[in-house]
Amino acid sequence: MGDKRPSPGVRVNRAHEPSYAGGPTFSKLRLVLEPSGLAGVDVAIVGAPTDETTSYRPGARFGPRAIRTADYGGGSPPSDHHMDLGLDPYTVLSVVDYGDVPVRPADALYNRDRIRETVGEIVAAGAVPVVLGGDHAIAYPDVSAVAEALRPATVGIVHFDAHADDAEDVWEVRYSHGTPLRYLVEEGWVRGEHVVQIGLRGYWPFPEEFAWARERGLRWFRMDVVEDRGIGPVIEETLEMLARCDHLFLSVDIDVVDPSAAPGTGTPEPGGMTARQLLRAVRRLAAARGFAGMEVVEVSPPYDVAEITARLAHRVVLEALSGLALHRTGRAPAPEDPTPSAASG
Numbered sequence: 001m002g003d004k005r006p007s008p009g010v011r012v013n014r015a016h017e018p019s020y021a022g023g024p025t026f027s028k029l030r031l032v033l034e035p036s037g038l039a040g041v042d043v044a045i046v047g048a049p050t051d052e053t054t055s056y057r058p059g060a061r062f063g064p065r066a067i068r069t070a071d072y073g074g075g076s077p078p079s080d081h082h083m084d085l086g087l088d089p090y091t092v093l094s095v096v097d098y099g100d101v102p103v104r105p106a107d108a109l110y111n112r113d114r115i116r117e118t119v120g121e122i123v124a125a126g127a128v129p130v131v132l133g134g135d136h137a138i139a140y141p142d143v144s145a146v147a148e149a150l151r152p153a154t155v156g157i158v159h160f161d162a163h164a165d166d167a168e169d170v171w172e173v174r175y176s177h178g179t180p181l182r183y184l185v186e187e188g189w190v191r192g193e194h195v196v197q198i199g200l201r202g203y204w205p206f207p208e209e210f211a212w213a214r215e216r217g218l219r220w221f222r223m224d225v226v227e228d229r230g231i232g233p234v235i236e237e238t239l240e241m242l243a244r245c246d247h248l249f250l251s252v253d254i255d256v257v258d259p260s261a262a263p264g265t266g267t268p269e270p271g272g273m274t275a276r277q278l279l280r281a282v283r284r285l286a287a288a289r290g291f292a293g294m295e296v297v298e299v300s301p302p303y304d305v306a307e308i309t310a311r312l313a314h315r316v317v318l319e320a321l322s323g324l325a326l327h328r329t330g331r332a333p334a335p336e337d338p339t340p341s342a343a344s345g
């Protein structure tokens with residue numbers, strides 16, 4: 001065995017360290033901690049390590065750190081070639097890690113306001129926020145900050161979730177991970193007809209929440225409808241439903257995926273989507289429309305097994321970035337096939 005240590009005086013390029021070494025930013029992206037550092041940035045990934053409003057199993061405050069490090073890539077800047085799209089999102093887009101929202105333990109309303117400020121800083125700089133939760137209560141500050149910054153343009157939500165999160169309160173608490181859709185619509189941040197929910201199943205919401213949703217014009221695909229029609233047609237129909245709103249916000253609750261593929265979450269509901277259905281859905285939405293903001297929520301590492309859930313959440317973000325990159329280039333996908341077709345030139 002040769003001595004692999006560099007000889008004295010040889011410069012070691014620490015930028016090429018593997019993912020498990022050094023600083024734990026998302027995919028080892030450049031860390032930016034001041035709004036001035038967002039100039040010229042296309043996408044800023046930010047953590048919202050909060051789980052104060054969780055109604056069942058806590059732990060989502062540990063989500064951002066787990067998602068960031070659930071990646072076997074390495075090098076800085078990162079390089080990830082998407083073989084189905086034929087591009088590297090990091091060569092098309094300038095992406096940074098904006099650190100975490102400055103949270104205060106046990107103070108949900110304080111954290112809500114800090115999340116809204118931080119997401120607002122990102123949008124004000126002209127970048128797209130990608131928020132790593134955190135429990136789903138963060139949808140309220142995430143989406144309202146984006147909607148406020150983009151007014152009078154309209155923002156629609158594609159909401160992947162086992163649960164509709166449109167209760168008036170959960171255990172009499174109004175700022176909760178079970179209520180953000182209700183208040184985003186009731187307060188006029190998002191029009192009801194600009195919300196499409198995908199993957200609903202199980203034993204909640206109750207008829208009163210569904211009645212509210214019908215009254216406000218929300219639309220949804222229950223999980224059995226996704227299963228019957230297939231995720232591809234469901235996403236194409238979602239795009240048609242939201243064709244007339246100006247921007248999309250992608251809200252991904254990891255519990256939309258079956259607990260067998262996403263066990264590390266607060267309120268698991270059996271019978272959900274496969275990992276590949278979710279990845280494909282997010283990629284297609286991002287490629288077709290781009291997005292003005294995104295969140296991946298409810299990853300609870302203490303309940304995870306072998307980082308299955310954190311790893312899926314990391315890939316959900318990477319699929320969205322790859323889709324957005326394709327959207328920005330305006331090109332057709334150029335998949336890596338054994339024999340390139342004539343059409344792909």
Ligand SMILES: [Mn+2]
Nearest residue numbers: 136161165253
């Ligand atoms: Mn949710």
